[in-house]
Amino acid sequence: METKVKNIDQATGVDESALNELFIDELKDIYWAEKHLVSALPKMAKAATSDELRTAIEAHLSETENHVTRLEDAFASINEKASAKKCEAMAGLIKEATEIVEDTKKGTFTRDAGIISAAQKVEHYEIASYGTLKTLATVLGYTEAAELLEATLNEEKNADNLLSKIAQAGINSKGIHEKK
Numbered sequence: 138m139e140t141k142v143k144n145i146d147q148a149t150g151v152d153e154s155a156l157n158e159l160f161i162d163e164l165k166d167i168y169w170a171e172k173h174l175v176s177a178l179p180k181m182a183k184a185a186t187s188d189e190l191r192t193a194i195e196a197h198l199s200e201t202e203n204h205v206t207r208l209e210d211a212f213a214s215i216n217e218k219a220s221a222k223k224c225e226a227m228a229g230l231i232k233e234a235t236e237i238v239e240d241t242k243k244g245t246f247t248r249d250a251g252i253i254s255a256a257q258k259v260e261h262y263e264i265a266s267y268g269t270l271k272t273l274a275t276v277l278g279y280t281e282a283a284e285l286l287e288a289t290l291n292e293e294k295n296a297d298n299l300l301s302k303i304a305q306a307g308i309n310s311k312g313i314h315e316k317k
C-alpha cells in the first residue's frame with residue numbers, strides 16, 4: 138500500500154509546503170518592491186523632461202498603488218497576513234534611478250533616456266517576479282491569487298511597452314545629439 142507523505146503531491150512529487158513557503162516569500166519581496174515604488178515613482182515623474190514621459194510614469198504610479206492593493210488581496214486569498222520583506226534587487230534599481238537623475242542635467246532628453254532605462258529595468262524585474270508568482274500560484278491551486286497576479290503582470294508588460302514606444306519616439310535619438 139502506498140504511504141501518503143504529508144505535503145508531497147502524490148501525482149507530481151512536488152513538495153508543496155516548500156513551494157508554498159517560496160511563494161509566500163516571493164510575495165513578500167514584491168510587496169516591499171511595490172510599496173517602495175509608490176514613493177520612488179513621483180520623484181522620477183518630477184525629474185522627467187517630456188510631458189509624455191511624466192504622464193506615463195504618473196499613470197503607472199496609480200497602477201502601482203493598485204498593485205499594492207492586489208498583493209494585499211492575494212495574501213488575504215491564501216489566509217496570509219500581508220507583510221513585506223526587503224527586496225534588495227528593487228532597492229538597488231531604485232538607487233540606480235536616483236543616481237541617473239542626479240548625474241543628468243535637468244530639462245534634457247538625456248535625462249529622459251536615463252529615466253526610461255531605469256524604469257524599464259524596474260518593469261523587467263517586476264515582469265519576471267509576477268510571471269514566476271503567477272505560475273507558482275497556479276501550481277499551488279491558488280486560483281484567485283493567480284488571477285490577481287496575472288492582472289498586474291499584464292499592466293507591467295503594458296507599462297514596459299509604453300516606455301519602449303516613448304523611447305523609440307525620439308527621446309533616445311535626441312539625447313545623442315544633445316549638447317552636454
Ligand SMILES: [Fe+2]
Pocket residue numbers: 171200201204263289293
Ligand atoms: Fe507594479
